[in-house]
Amino acid sequence: MTPEHDSSRHDRASVADVALSLLDEVGLADLSMRRIAARLDVQPSALYWHFSSKQELLAELSDRITASLRAADGDVLALARRIRDALFTYRDGAELVLSSSALGLGSSHAQSALEDALRRADADDPPDRAVALMHFILGHATLVQQRMHADSYGAASPTAGDDATAGLDRVFDLGIAALAGSARSRSVS
């Protein structure tokens, strides 16, 4: 078997599948191309057969995490909660989507869905508001996800308990209502 044949044993989708399950195990900081290749039992160079760079692979993972939000209905708050929950589905999901978004890579299902919801609610300036909402959701979710992970290892300070989590949900709803900026969104709870 030539190396080319060996590297194409896996297709783009199966590489992404493995990378996503490895993300859950080791976290974003330790998700290296070397480690993904080892899990697939191929050389790291074989991965570049399917993805031109690690950033392109991470963008694909980001798209998968937000794929369920493609054709979203509902009001801004309900949608924002679904985005947050999608980011929480995989370890470091929020940080990964934030990074891909910073690089302008991957699609923007979540942001487009927010913009649509803002238009349905007659909000002013849907495009800028959708970006501001994404920045808030990504900042909030990254922070909460890091705290939850630290809690599970006993690394966070004792102040971060159940009360803190309830407080964070309240802060999230307040932030979304304020950024959505329409009377209709504000009255939704």
Add this chain to the structure above:
Amino acid sequence: MTPEHDSSRHDRASVADVALSLLDEVGLADLSMRRIAARLDVQPSALYWHFSSKQELLAELSDRITASLRAADGDVLALARRIRDALFTYRDGAELVLSSSALGLGSSHAQSALEDALRRADADDPPDRAVALMHFILGHATLVQQRMHADSYGAASPTAGDDATAGLDRVFDLGIAALAGSARSRSVS
């Protein structure tokens, strides 16, 4: 000279000084205790003479980055811009402050200053609003800082140019005004 004497050649402040300048050179992902120790010409174990963990050292850096905001006056928007600019002072500054904040480590100069500014503006619910503002500022600044760094290496997509940067400033101001929630803050530009 005993190892103890050798390790105390540096005090807590000088270790933090070196770590902060190294952060600027290598970024947060590569800021290891090993690397900081090498720069100081000591063994990594000597650093634990001054900081009980890497997280405690990062919390000290986070405090330094936000120290200038301790006794801040001005309205919410002016203060929010000063916080953003402080985060931009060091490479990955926003990500570092976000992580320390997630762990409940370090002080919270910036959040306290926001809470004071919200009270001066007669905003509803200053404590929750201050947290929501911090999550927005940290999410926005982390994203913008990663994009700027990628731009300097040519790694971002071509859509992220000068226009994108101007758009991001507009999004920041919109987000802060909405989250500040008072008529007074909204009218400030």
